[in-house]
Amino acid sequence: MKRIVLWCALLFTAILAVVWPLVPLPSASHRLASLPNHNPDFQSRPLKLSSEDRAFLGQADAVQHLVTMRSGDRLVLTVIDGTQNRHAVHDPSYCFSGAGWQIQAKTTVKVPSGDATWVSLAKGHQKLEALWFFDDDQHQFTSLLEYGFKTGSRRATLGLSGAEPVLVTLKSFPNEPINWDRVRQILLPALGFH
Secondary structure, eight states: OHHHHHHHHHHHHHHHHHHGGGSOOOOSHHHHHTOOSEETTEEEEEEOOOHHHHHHHTTOEEEEEEEEETTSOEEEEEEEEOTTOGGGOOOHHHHHHHTTOEEEEEEEEEETTEEEEEEEEEETTEEEEEEEEEEOSSOEEOOHHHHHHHHHHHHHTTTTTOOOOEEEEEEEOTTOOOOHHHIIIIIHHHHTOO
């Protein structure tokens, strides 16, 4: 009798292991589509993702915008929803390093509802700055471990444990300084990251 119960439990677990990943999860694509294009403090326009970016992202959904703030500061905003491919979501520092940028400084800064990572990068005579964080529609955080826990919990609960965290990256143009205080205090809330 114990053997039959054990075999039934094993069969049930095997079926569950095959079927569970096939159940679709609610994605964060509506958040990507609802990013505002303008308000009194900024204007933005969509940018097309490169074919290399699309290939790397696979099934992950992403948008990229050129944002011009009223102050004249320009930056590129990228938001990635990893619901369909969370392996495409990682610490952006790896991409910067892979593109030849060297990290000069890295620190954690406060954003409206949590923390973000700010980095200063250099490649030859060019300098670049970036800010990145995960946003779960409630707060911002920088921990990849927390991202993994939240996305794992969502998969285990079929999305009932909360919203899918998205990766938000803002980067300056080379040799164009940015007022990051204005970005954190004005732009992020205007974009819906509050």
